Amino acid sequence: MITSAQLRGARAMLGLTVETLASESKLAVSTIEALETDIGSSDIKALATVRSVLESRGVLFLAGGSDGTGGPGIRFKHWSDNDGIRPENLNATNDD
Template sequence: MITGAQIRGARAMIGMSIEDLAAHAGLSVETVTALENGEWAGETRAMIDVRNTLEAYGIIFIASGNQDEGGPGIRLRTRTSSDDGIRPENLNAANDD
């Protein structure tokens, strides 16, 4: 199961608004807000939709480890040279969409 903090962190990491996540996951903004606030427990259909959406954008959810390894987290999937997109060093105001 993923946490509300992981969802918020994942959105921030990829620059996705709560409205965009809701639209891409086919959910209401209120439902995503409730998930982020921990108001729903368990692996609900909405949680699965949010997880699948964020994973499609390159997020990897990391389960909680023991206390030496830290708690649940997120990271970005490694990009390959065949991925489309702009390399970070080439980002500028002219290609900001």
Template sequence: MITPAQIRAARAMLDITIEELASESGLAPLVILQIEAEEGRDAMSGDFDLLKTALERRGITFLANGEQGGGGAGLRMVAPHAEQGLRPEELTAANDD
């Protein structure tokens, strides 16, 4: 699961407001504020999933503890993919042309 600190950092990297993230995630701005502040609300894991999905759509990749080296949890910006044909997981016999 992602952490409140990762959510705050992702918003800062993307330069988006709580209101923009609320619009994209479907959560209320107050809920996001409380999650980021780590106070006043016990967030459900589904809330974190909604936030993670919205931020990943914007180009954030979340890193778990120890992933990509010996550090703690973090995040990374993903370079946008240019349209260069099909991805390997999209290859099927139906598109063998």
């Protein structure tokens, strides 16, 4: 289950307005706002639709850690070679 905070964060990370997300998911702005406020009382079908739209734009929803460390989160699904040098490949020869 994803959280309201994850939805807000994913939308912000993608730079989408509530209106844009509503349009892309074919839902009312008030439905998006309700999901971003309190998922517990929201329509499961609407939540699945919004999640699908966000995932299609490259967001990955992360569950909280089962060992008690780290809560639920979000990140982009794919790393592009155009995004720079991966951290594990940083060294003095490519330091600019």
